Amino acid sequence: MTGPRYNTAVTERFSRPALPLPTVPAGSRLISGTAGSERDGARVRFFALVQQDRLCEVGFRAWACPHIIAACSLVAERLQGRPPADLCQAELTGGLEELEIPVEKMGKILILQDALRACREDLHARPSGRASA
Amino acid sequence: MTGPRYNTAVTERFSRPALPLPTVPAGSRLISGTAGSERDGARVRFFALVQQDRLCEVGFRAWACPHIIAACSLVAERLQGRPPADLCQAELTGGLEELEIPVEKMGKILILQDALRACREDLHARPSGRASA
Amino acid sequence: MAEPTYLDYAATTPVDPRVRDRMLAALGRDSGFGNPAAVTHAFGRAAARQVEQAAAEVAALVHADPAYVVWTSGATESDNLAVIGGALFRRQRGRHVVTVSTEHKAVLGACAELERRGFAVTYLQPDRDGIVAPQAVAAALQPDTVLVSVMHANNETGVIQDIAAIGAICRQADVLFHVDAVQSAGKLPLDIAAQCIDLLTVNAHKACGPKGIGALIMNPVTVRRVEPLLWGGGQQRGIRAGTLPVHQIAGMGETFRLLAQEMATEVPRIRQLRDTLWDGIRDLPGVVLNGHPERRIGSILTVSVAGVEGESLRYAVNDLAVTSGSACNSASGEPSYVLRALGRSDAMAEASLRLSLGRFSSAADVARAIASLRAGIQRLQALSPEAPAA
């Protein structure tokens, strides 16, 4: 009988305002990747500033429920400072226990993984320049 | 939705205890008449001490609802001092308006009339002696 | 006239102040008033919690699972839901139902509706004491019997049926067993598992709780669903739609909590009062007890008086608030079918008084009742055409 409840980790991350897009200094690249749709129940986009083969300023946009938004926030934070290859490491989207995402929503984590993979592909597809949506 | 209500005339007469049977002095007669049954919804018995062709000490017994009991009481009172011939006068059991007897009970007044008639017959049947039930 | 002495607890009861206070908490403008279905906000969740607490309290008294307490508008609805809903739910298995002619009209009316909908109903006759032999139930079962409905304690006489024995027979035959325990809840031990009860009807207003709230309690081991009577917003797993009346439910929870808490002391106290009442009038000629001399709940005393007409009897003791037959019948004005089934004549059924006691009944009430009954009955008997004096 009790509706969706969120723990403080979710609440806290959900309440943060969207990170603005970073300005891109010379020698840096902004990459991004999007996945999901309204029909899938979530649509997620990650973006990151790549500098000296490191991901700095990782951000996201999401049309999703609070759990998935919090997951995006946690993943973006974890990616901070890591090499772009890590974009496809499953452990990133594993280890979300602290968010206590209900099982019926766990399928949507695949959308996050797809968006991260698209981000990685963006890096390889266009050796330089501004990211595409 | 409101059950049987009784006006004060009924209430007052209903509450009187049964008049005891009178003792029969020499030269007097006790007559009585009964009518009705449980199936009829009322059983009534009148009795009266007849002295010098007058009804004195008229009483009744009744297995009946409060309205009919009150009617018996009223009729017995009215007969007091009247000639026995009056036992069959319809006006006795008419004129009961003061009791506000509901229409659906008016049929039971016939039982009173029958008992009074039986009383009269008792007088004629047995020229003297104690009344029979 | 002073207020009459209330001796009609089997018809309805005053609400206990403790019950009233708990209801008030759900009626105010603070958080308790929410719609329990509105789980998206705190008001709704607070209301849902009150409902859960009450379910636990109601279930506890009869050793049931709180998740299988279905809230209804009262025992009439519970009886209808059990009998009609239970039988329809099993209609693929058969269309035969067994009940007793002295059941409450809510059960008998539901059975009549089943008959109109193609079911056959066997109405067992109790013996002159009002008892139905369990073997009679066993003998009435057919291969297509889907439901048996037998009340625990009768509302007019207080007569107690052997529920556990009947339950065992039904369980053995895999037939749903419904028990109307309106008059026995909090007065006799109830344990739906031990007594093999599948569907149990209870309400609040016969036990110092509010009118307009009851429950059908299901034994989830045997039945998790019945066919609904009311359709709508999917509340209560779709079994009974409609916004849950939180204050009523909270009141019923408190009612049952108090029953459990006070049963050990209240039941003997009330029985003692009832026995004093009977001892005070039983010597009057013509006064007879209706129902089994011992197998009755301790709160009801139903007597008939020979030689006295019913309406006059009631009026002679109108300083007592009592019922002739059951309150549910007094609208009809017909002599009680329950007393008729026990072999009483129309006149004796009419000249009956149900004297029923409860939580706020006192020795003074009983003394007043004895005085009034003795005076009234003696005066009317003296007035009888058959009176010995005449």
Next chain:
Amino acid sequence: MAEPTYLDYAATTPVDPRVRDRMLAALGRDSGFGNPAAVTHAFGRAAARQVEQAAAEVAALVHADPAYVVWTSGATESDNLAVIGGALFRRQRGRHVVTVSTEHKAVLGACAELERRGFAVTYLQPDRDGIVAPQAVAAALQPDTVLVSVMHANNETGVIQDIAAIGAICRQADVLFHVDAVQSAGKLPLDIAAQCIDLLTVNAHKACGPKGIGALIMNPVTVRRVEPLLWGGGQQRGIRAGTLPVHQIAGMGETFRLLAQEMATEVPRIRQLRDTLWDGIRDLPGVVLNGHPERRIGSILTVSVAGVEGESLRYAVNDLAVTSGSACNSASGEPSYVLRALGRSDAMAEASLRLSLGRFSSAADVARAIASLRAGIQRLQALSPEAPAA
């Protein structure tokens, strides 16, 4: 967290203290607690008088005859009794019923039950504003149509149907016309004779009265009986059995008395608050109104927000107690079928909020709501993958 601002009056309401006080008078140990069927004593008669007074008060608001107020456990039961009971009562004439796809689940559920019992049901579709053209009802009538059920004001959108016009069409065709006026009672004029209504559903808890009490009001010129759903002790002329819950009925009487008394001032006050609320958020991109722009009751504002996910929207404004879709649906978790019928996508139906105001709503509540909605919606829209900034 501080208590959320209550904006869910269309789901349920706090009980007005004046209503509560009248209920208390029927809950105590003094004479008010009797069983109205126990007409043989003063307790019962006092209770019956309270019921009569309440019937007069409820009937007055809709210009009906108090003798034809049938008390029920709420609007769910009234809707079921009207639709199932009304159609069954006329089943000799035919087995076709007409209703609208945006009716309350209590009506739709009752219609589905009729279908299982051999009736055919036509479900009319409203236009994108939620309106059903009276001609569409006329066109749906068949020679065997026995009942039409159309609600007055929709519980999710507040959209108002032209009841009088539909009523005239039904009267002309000698078809029973049932109106669910739960959301409009005390908010719009209701006159069962003038509007040709045969059966009218009302309840108390949507109008600052208690939950668990409602009525089905009959127009005795055209219908004096429906087939009962609950059988039993013959109360309410056999149409609806069960002990009358006097405190609930008294509470509903007071609720309707207050509605009649305060309608002229309260309705415009609440409409003003509602309009202020809409003016405070309508400029936000993606915010759209659901339902007809004008033909809505003044207490409900339902909006959908493009580009925002429903669950996050609700959570972002969880300092407001509101419903997404109707409270009755929130148990199911499915997007509102009412908004879907108005052409909204699943996502837009999910990202909807019903903001509903009532007697205790204040300008401060509205100001808080505007601030919360603006902040929440803007933040979530900025987070959208489609957000212009990204």
